[in-house]
Amino acid sequence: MNARIVVIEDNETNLDLMSFLLRAFGHETLEARSGEEGLALIAREAPDLLLCDLDLPGIDGYEVIQRLRALRGLDRTPAIAVTAYAMAGDRERALRAGYDGYIPKPIFPETFVQQVEGFIAAGRRPSSAPTNRPTMAQRGD
Amino acid sequence: MPLQQTAVPAVRAAPGAEDTRTPLTENALRESERHLRAIFDGAHDALSVLDDRRVIVDVNPSACRLFARSKPDLLGQRCDDVLACDRDFGDLWSEGQSGESVEGGFRMVSTDGVVRDVEYSLRPHILHGRHLLALRDVTERKQIEATQRRLAAIVESSDDAIVSHSLDGTVESWNAGATHLYGYEASEVIGRPIALTVPVERMAEIDLLWARFERGEHVQHYETVRLRRDGTRIPVSLTVSAIQDEASGIIGASTIARDITERKQFERAVQEKNLDLERANLAKDRFLAGMSHELRTPLNAVIGFTGTLLMRLPGPLTNEQERQLKTIQVGARHLLSLINEILDVAKIESGAVDLKLEETSCQELLQEVSASIRPLAEAKGLRLDSSLPDRPVVIRTDRRAVRQIVTNLAGNAVKFTERGSVLVGLETTNGDGPPRVRIRVTDTGAGIAEEDLTKLFRPFTRLHAADGIPREGTGLGLHLSQKLAHLLGGKIEVKSEPERGSEFTLELPQEDV
Numbered sequence: 001m002n003a004r005i006v007v008i009e010d011n012e013t014n015l016d017l018m019s020f021l022l023r024a025f026g027h028e029t030l031e032a033r034s035g036e037e038g039l040a041l042i043a044r045e046a047p048d049l050l051l052c053d054l055d056l057p058g059i060d061g062y063e064v065i066q067r068l069r070a071l072r073g074l075d076r077t078p079a080i081a082v083t084a085y086a087m088a089g090d091r092e093r094a095l096r097a098g099y100d101g102y103i104p105k106p107i108f109p110e111t112f113v114q115q116v117e118g119f120i121a122a123g124r125r126p127s128s129a130p131t132n133r134p135t136m137a138q139r140g141d
Numbered sequence: 142m143p144l145q146q147t148a149v150p151a152v153r154a155a156p157g158a159e160d161t162r163t164p165l166t167e168n169a170l171r172e173s174e175r176h177l178r179a180i181f182d183g184a185h186d187a188l189s190v191l192d193d194r195r196v197i198v199d200v201n202p203s204a205c206r207l208f209a210r211s212k213p214d215l216l217g218q219r220c221d222d223v224l225a226c227d228r229d230f231g232d233l234w235s236e237g238q239s240g241e242s243v244e245g246g247f248r249m250v251s252t253d254g255v256v257r258d259v260e261y262s263l264r265p266h267i268l269h270g271r272h273l274l275a276l277r278d279v280t281e282r283k284q285i286e287a288t289q290r291r292l293a294a295i296v297e298s299s300d301d302a303i304v305s306h307s308l309d310g311t312v313e314s315w316n317a318g319a320t321h322l323y324g325y326e327a328s329e330v331i332g333r334p335i336a337l338t339v340p341v342e343r344m345a346e347i348d349l350l351w352a353r354f355e356r357g358e359h360v361q362h363y364e365t366v367r368l369r370r371d372g373t374r375i376p377v378s379l380t381v382s383a384i385q386d387e388a389s390g391i392i393g394a395s396t397i398a399r400d401i402t403e404r405k406q407f408e409r410a411v412q413e414k415n416l417d418l419e420r421a422n423l424a425k426d427r428f429l430a431g432m433s434h435e436l437r438t439p440l441n442a443v444i445g446f447t448g449t450l451l452m453r454l455p456g457p458l459t460n461e462q463e464r465q466l467k468t469i470q471v472g473a474r475h476l477l478s479l480i481n482e483i484l485d486v487a488k489i490e491s492g493a494v495d496l497k498l499e500e501t502s503c504q505e506l507l508q509e510v511s512a513s514i515r516p517l518a519e520a521k522g523l524r525l526d527s528s529l530p531d532r533p534v535v536i537r538t539d540r541r542a543v544r545q546i547v548t549n550l551a552g553n554a555v556k557f558t559e560r561g562s563v564l565v566g567l568e569t570t571n572g573d574g575p576p577r578v579r580i581r582v583t584d585t586g587a588g589i590a591e592e593d594l595t596k597l598f599r600p601f602t603r604l605h606a607a608d609g610i611p612r613e614g615t616g617l618g619l620h621l622s623q624k625l626a627h628l629l630g631g632k633i634e635v636k637s638e639p640e641r642g643s644e645f646t647l648e649l650p651q652e653d654v
Contacts, residue, residue, distance in 0.1 A: 084437035109448030
């Protein structure tokens with residue numbers, strides 16, 4: 001299973017780590033260093049999965065997922081938040097914002113790729129909004 | 142108050158006394174005498190006519206009542222013998238002999254033993270050799286006056302402003318407290334409208350209060366603002382009571398106003414303090430979240446790239462490279478545990494932990510924990526047993542916190558045991574007090590020396606195990622677990638015997654915390 005994965009991460013080292021790991025397991029990575037850049041990349045490339053940091057310059061990861069979920073045709077792209085926000089409640093907040101998965105930093109390379117591949121296989125979480133008409137209101141709960 | 146002039150009684154002229162009156166017909170004379178007799182007998186005051194030797198020659202019914210003796214009994218007695226009072230009657234008599242009336246008061250005891258306050262008026266020589274002694278019982282009036290004086294003293298000494306006013310709002314009384322509170326002297330304000338103590342913006346309130354008052358509602362501790370003479374506004378608490386008149390009902394109201402400036406200031410100070418605390422807590426939460434984020438980011442690179450190297454993704458490793466990389470990995474993971482636990486402790490201590498109480502099956506939870514610990518136990522060749530009751534035990538608690546505590550206890554048990562087994566047990570209490578559940582983790586490990594048991598739950602306590610084998614650990618696990626247990630309304634207790642093993646018991650309430 002070779003997937004095309006967009007990784008949005010402003011920290012070069014962490015971007016390098018995730019890209020290296022994913023490529024080592026045969027996936028293709030498309031890198032973006034800001035939310036805006038990442039959304040443009042998704043719109044152009046229609047990837048199989050998005051990995052997104054939450055603390056980003058410009059629009060943050062919560063805004064990225066809201067905008068992604070409003071993109072016609074691309075709104076069902078599976079998305080995982082990969083974040084150093086790892087206090088109680090942070091997981092719930094990310095999932096509420098529209099992410100399908102949540103992986104706290106530091107990541108464990110032994111299991112990371114396996115976790116990510118699980119989401120590609122599963123696709124969008126079942127509780128997601130209807131394909132053609134996701135709205136901001138449905139996301140903003 | 143001096144005794145009022147009593148109608149001069151008509152007394153029979155003494156024999157031989159010269160009659161200076163205009164001659165009248167016999168009939169008219171008798172008519173006049175009957176008239177005056179009726180006045181004498183009908184008088185409220187106790188009237189006695191005495192002769193020069195102070196012998197009683199006539200008394201009216203009021204006098205009989207006052208002395209508590211009949212008229213025949215009194216006539217012919219010397220007044221000194223009949224009147225038992227705290228004045229010497231002889232002195233009083235002598236004063237009167239100058240020809241002037243003598244007036245005053247004394248206390249007397251009547252024949253029936255009752256003590257009475259009496260006002261007297263001695264009018265000497267109303268006729269030749271005839272003297273009139275008028276006595277008025279003022280006992281009741283004196284009592285009322287004394288009560289009034291007491292009440293007035295209470296009102297006057299009160300720190301509260303006590304003001305009474307008539308139905309039309311005219312001030313009728315004003316105590317020292319009112320002078321102090323409002324800044325007007327009683328003399329300046331009595332007769333003027335009470336409204337001068339009410340700020341313009343509160344004028345409507347008077348009608349409102351009055352309406353409540355007329356509906357029979359008690360107006361008590363009504364918090365509002367009143368106006369001082371110098372224009373400053375004072376927060377007050379008002380209590381309004383009706384002034385009733387037997388005949389005409391409510392004739393006015395008395396208002397007690399208490400200055401609550403200090404209390405209001407105190408309340409504001411407390412409010413501001415609370416806001417400050419809230420802000421400080423929020424700042425602390427933000428700081429903790431920020432610190433967590435900032436510490437994890439570089440750790441991600443360390444743990445991540447150590448991992449990829451050890452996975453040999455970039456290429457092969459020599460044995461020595463692998464050994465050294467594993468040392469980095471262990472250190473980095475230890476650092477991560479420390480960060481997690483320090484943040485957890487900090488969160489609990491700042492009260493920033495939100496418990497999520499939910500129905501939790503103890504059996505399910507313990508099986509989950511056992512499953513996660515089992516690989517560690519089996520790797521050391523230990524047996525991991527559980528002893529769970531068949532009947533489902535469900536408690537309302539924070540599942541995540543309980544799982545964290547039990548994982549810590551079971552993990553420690555495996556860590557400090559080299560041979561034998563670790564047992565996870567569950568039981569419910571049926572004794573007195575609210576029902577509780579006990580989760581027990583028993584090991585056959587090194588045990589803990591008695592002197593170390595008390596230090597066990599302190600932060601960064603790293604005890605040397607009785608078997609001398611050093612173990613990994615942050616020194617925060619038990620400290621954190623105990624804090625979490627307290628947060629859940631429970632506690633962790635420990636029993637241990639060196640070389641035999643230890644038993645840690647987490648006790649939790651079955652009901653909500």
